[in-house]
Structures are given as C-alpha cells and as structure tokens.
Amino acid sequence: MADEVMVDVRWLEPPEPFERVVNALETLPRDAALRVLIHREPHPLYRWLAREGYQYRTRFDPGGWFEIRISR
Amino acid sequence: MALPGLLFEQAPPVSVPLRFLLTAPWFAVLAAGLLLWAGPDGLGSRWTPALLGVTHLLTLGFMAMVMLGALFQILPVVGGVPVPHPRIVAAIVHPALTLGALSLASGLALGLHWAIRAALALLAAAFLVFLASAGRSLLRGNLRDPALRTIGLALIGLLLTTSLGAVLASAFGWSFAPPLIRITALHAAWGLLGWTLLLVAGVAQQVVPMFQATPPYPRWLARGFAPTLLAMLLAWSAAKWLTLELLAAALALPILAAAATFALVTLWVQLRSRRPRQDPTARFWRFGMLCLLAASIVGASAQLQRWSDHPALPLMLGVLGIVGFALSVISGMLYKIVPFLLWLKLQRRLGGRPPHIKQILPDRHARLQLWLHTAATLTLLAAGIGQNGLIYPGAALLSGSALTLGVSLLAAWRRSAHAVRDSQPHRAPAQSGRRAWRELKP
Numbered sequence: 001m002a003d004e005v006m007v008d009v010r011w012l013e014p015p016e017p018f019e020r021v022v023n024a025l026e027t028l029p030r031d032a033a034l035r036v037l038i039h040r041e042p043h044p045l046y047r048w049l050a051r052e053g054y055q056y057r058t059r060f061d062p063g064g065w066f067e068i069r070i071s072r
Numbered sequence: 073m074a075l076p077g078l079l080f081e082q083a084p085p086v087s088v089p090l091r092f093l094l095t096a097p098w099f100a101v102l103a104a105g106l107l108l109w110a111g112p113d114g115l116g117s118r119w120t121p122a123l124l125g126v127t128h129l130l131t132l133g134f135m136a137m138v139m140l141g142a143l144f145q146i147l148p149v150v151g152g153v154p155v156p157h158p159r160i161v162a163a164i165v166h167p168a169l170t171l172g173a174l175s176l177a178s179g180l181a182l183g184l185h186w187a188i189r190a191a192l193a194l195l196a197a198a199f200l201v202f203l204a205s206a207g208r209s210l211l212r213g214n215l216r217d218p219a220l221r222t223i224g225l226a227l228i229g230l231l232l233t234t235s236l237g238a239v240l241a242s243a244f245g246w247s248f249a250p251p252l253i254r255i256t257a258l259h260a261a262w263g264l265l266g267w268t269l270l271l272v273a274g275v276a277q278q279v280v281p282m283f284q285a286t287p288p289y290p291r292w293l294a295r296g297f298a299p300t301l302l303a304m305l306l307a308w309s310a311a312k313w314l315t316l317e318l319l320a321a322a323l324a325l326p327i328l329a330a331a332a333t334f335a336l337v338t339l340w341v342q343l344r345s346r347r348p349r350q351d352p353t354a355r356f357w358r359f360g361m362l363c364l365l366a367a368s369i370v371g372a373s374a375q376l377q378r379w380s381d382h383p384a385l386p387l388m389l390g391v392l393g394i395v396g397f398a399l400s401v402i403s404g405m406l407y408k409i410v411p412f413l414l415w416l417k418l419q420r421r422l423g424g425r426p427p428h429i430k431q432i433l434p435d436r437h438a439r440l441q442l443w444l445h446t447a448a449t450l451t452l453l454a455a456g457i458g459q460n461g462l463i464y465p466g467a468a469l470l471s472g473s474a475l476t477l478g479v480s481l482l483a484a485w486r487r488s489a490h491a492v493r494d495s496q497p498h499r500a501p502a503q504s505g506r507r508a509w510r511e512l513k514p
Contacts, residue, residue, distance in 0.1 A: 011285040011346040011347070012285075013282070013283050013284075013285065014282060014283070014412065015412065015415055015416075015419075015429060016429070019428065019429075040282070
C-alpha cells in the first residue's frame with residue numbers, strides 16, 4: 001500500500017485549509033496519498049483537485065468532520 | 073456536527089460585491105465629518121437636521137451598502153441562488169445607492185427639498201432593482217435552509233423599511249404631513265431589527281462558525297429566531313399604528329428579549345470557539361453583541377420604568393444599535409470578506425498559489441480600528457447621554473476608525489491589483505504571480 005501523509009486542517013479559517021492542502025500536495029511523493037481532516041466539505045478544493053488531475057474520496061467521520069483521501 | 077461546504081462556482085465576478093464594500097467606509101468618514109461640523113447642537117434631539125443626515129449616511133451609505141454588496145456574494149455561495157445578471161444589477165444598484173444616500177443625507181442635513189426628491193428616485197431605483205433580483209433568486213432556493221430563510225425574511229424587513237422611508241422622504245420632499253412620529257418609529261424599528269438584525273442573524277449562522285471556529289448556532293435559534301422576531305415586529309407595528317401604546321409597549325419587551333437572546337447566544341458560541349485566541353473580527357463581533365445586549369436592556373428599562381419619552385433614549389439606542397452593534401459587526405466582517413474576495417480573485421487568476429491571505433490584509437489594521445471604534449462608541453454614548461461636548465472627540469475617533477477601515481481595504485485591493493498586473497506578462501501564472509507578490513508585499 002502506498003505511503004500516506006496526513007494534514008489536519010480542522011477548524012482553520014478559510015482559505016487556510018485550501019492553502020495547506022495545496023502546499024502538502026506539492027511536496028507529496030508521487031506514489032503517496034494525502035489524508036485530509038477538515039470540518040466542512042471543501043467544494044472549491046474539489047474543483048481544483050479535479051482540474052489538476054487528482055483523485056479524491058470523501059468520508060464523513062462520525063466525530064463531526066470529513067476525511068478526504070487524495071492521490072494522483 | 074460537520075458544517076456544509078460553500079458553492080463558489082456560482083459566485084459573481086469579485087468586482088460586483090467589492091465595489092460596494094470598498095465604497096462603504098467613506099460614508100462613515102462623511103458621517104463623522106458631519107457630526108464634527110454639527111457639534112453639540114447636533115445632539116439637541118433625534119430630529120436635528122445634522123443627526124438625520126448622519127443617521128442616513130451610516131444606515132444607507134455604510135450599512136446598506138455593505139449588506140447589499142455582501143448579498144451578491146452570500147446568496148450564491150451560501151444558498152446556491154445567484155442574483156441574475158449580477159454585473160448589470162450591480163451597475164444600477166451601486167451608483168443609485170451611492171448618489172441616493174449622498175442626496176438624502178445632504179437634503180436632510182441642509183434642508184434641501186430637491187435633494188430629498190432626487191434621493192427618493194435614486195434610492196427607489198436601487199432598492200427596487202435589488203429586491204426584485206434578489207427576491208427572484210431567493211424564491212428559487214431551498215427556503216427550508218434556516219440561514220437562507222432568515223436572509224429572505226430580512227429582505228421583507230428591507231422592503232418595509234424602504235417603503236416607510238419613501239413615505240417619510242415624500243413628506244419631507246413635498247411638505248405634506250402624514251403621522252411622522254409613528255411612521256419614523258416603524259421605519260427605525262424595521263430598519264434596525266427587521267432588516268439589519270435579521271440579516272446579521274442569517275449571515276452569522278454561516279460566518280461565525282466558519283471564521284471563528286465556533287460550534288454551530290443551536291437549532292432552535294437558527295430556525296425560530298427570524299419568524300418569531302418578524303411576527304412580533306408585525307404585531308408591534310399594528311399596535312403602534314393603531315396608537316395602542318400600552319399594547320405596543322408590552323410587545324416591545326419580547327422583541328428586545330429576542331434581540332438580547334441572539335446577542336447572548338452569539339457570545340456563548342464565541343466562548344466555545346476552538347481557537348484559544350480571538351482575532352480582531354471575533355472581538356468586533358463580541359463588542360457588537362455587547363452593544364446589542366446593552367441596547368436591549370436600555371430599551372426594556374425605558375419601557376418598564378416609563379422613561380421612553382426621555383430625549384436621550386433615541387440617541388443612546390442609535391449609538392448602541394448603529395455604531396456599537398451594526399458598524400462593529402460589519403467592520404469585523406469586512407476584514408474577512410474583502411481579503412477573502414481578493415484572495416479568490418488571485419486564486420482564479422494566478423492558479424492555485426495566490427499569496428497568503430494575511431499578506432493581503434494584515435491583522436494590525438483591524439486591531440487599530442477595533443480600539444478606535446470601541447473608544448468612538450463609548451465616547452459618542454457619553455455625548456448622547458448628556459455630555460454633549462464629547463461629540464468632538466467622539467466624532468474624531470469615529471472618523472479615525474472609518475478612515476482606518478477605508479484605507480486598509482483600499483490598500484489590500486491595490487496589493488492584489490499589483491500582484492495580478494505583474495503576473496500578466498508571464499503566462500505561467502502560479503510561480504510568477506507569487507514571486508511578484510513577494511516583491512510587492514509590505
């Protein structure tokens with residue numbers, strides 16, 4: 001299974017979650033995946049990911065946040 | 073509970089809301105200048121020409137300017153219901169509101185009947201075009217969403233406020249005599265509670281949890297506040313109109329209790345913020361909510377202890393409700409909305425890597441204005457209570473506060489314009505735009 005890097009952007013003020021995820025993706029090894037914890041569904045990020053050719057899967061965590069797994 | 077996401081795909085061009093938000097602070101500068109010019113005589117009563125001018129520079133030129141401008145962004149982003157043809161609507165509403173607010177304030181302050189008549193035409197155009205467009209888009213939205221429904225009810229409040237205002241302006245402009253005092257009471261109550269407080273309550277449900285990392289507002293408040301307040305305001309208005317003064321006084325108490333409840337719940341969710349340190353926007357909101365609470369207590373005390381005819385009461389309520397509550401909350405939001413809109417614009421133009429938002433508008437500007445604005449509110453309150461000479465330092469502080477806001481927002485706009493302009497010759501946007509920004513940042 002590929003390596004996974006986690007970014008926790010819960011409760012950060014917009015647009016900091018977006019900025020941190022984009023920064024993390026820039027340094028992410030090509031075969032690794034990014035796991036993002038975020039407190040709201042980031043529609044603008046989804047649009048950006050799709051445009052840049054990333055794949056993502058979102059899961060709602062019963063703890064009250066979303067977990068998004070992003071990979072190439 | 074996880075918070076829903078926002079829908080930026082349907083947002084209008086950034087220039088649409090931005091023109092309103094960058095214009096507004098200069099009306100507060102004008103209002104402070106008019107207060108300075110009027111001096112202590114301006115506080116003789118709520119009816120002095122200067123005070124009528126100041127009130128409308130603040131309520132139309134500052135508050136309504138920001139509120140309409142922000143709705144162009146909020147309706148599509150929060151509710152998924154864009155205002156149709158936003159460029160055309162904004163191109164009509166913005167100049168009509170700007171010139172209308174200037175005409176009305178100068179007409180009231182200087183007793184120019186022709187200016188009031190011109191204001192009536194301009195403001196009617198601004199509000200009719202806005203209400204027709206926003207109302208149409210709202211009716212297409214999901215009105216079961218509490219935030220969107222609250223905003224919709226606030227627009228009913230705006231319709232009533234502006235209609236009553238049009239009757240009053242016609243009376244001033246053509247010198248006829250409807251029951252002015254009763255209509256003014258309804259106009260002020262609908263403007264401050266039915267429009268301003270309801271819109272703040274609708275927007276707060278989105279922006280307080282988002283920008284201040286608080287839990288969501290409780291469901292009972294999110295769902296029940298707007299319809300309850302609107303129903304009570306309608307009942308109070310009927311009693312007031314029929315001169316059933318005892319009934320109107322009795323109905324005023326639950327209305328003030330509802331306003332106080334909103335303030336207390338906002339302070340309570342703020343206390344439960346997941347951020348240990350409050351930023352200037354959160355402090356602006358906290359001060360605004362304390363002023364709303366104080367205004368509710370003062371209003372209730374005046375009803376219960378029978379001093380509602382005291383000439384200082386409207387001045388106290390005006391300072392607490394307009395300067396202390398509305399201007400604080402709106403100023404605090406402008407420090408979030410304007411850099412965020414500029415960041416969005418840069419993100420669209422420069423790809424995924426615009427400059428950090430704190431570089432667009434650093435917090436120190438907001439901190440400075442927070443102190444000036446708090447001092448201005450308290451000094452003007454003391455001036456309204458009887459220390460009329462304090463109008464000079466109060467107006468000077470208000471002018472400093474508004475200037476700080478206006479200059480800060482313009483500086484942020486100029487920085488973003490430079491970053492865009494300097495990135496244009498290179499068509500490889502991400503890196504060149506960021507580099508251009510680093511060179512330009514203060």
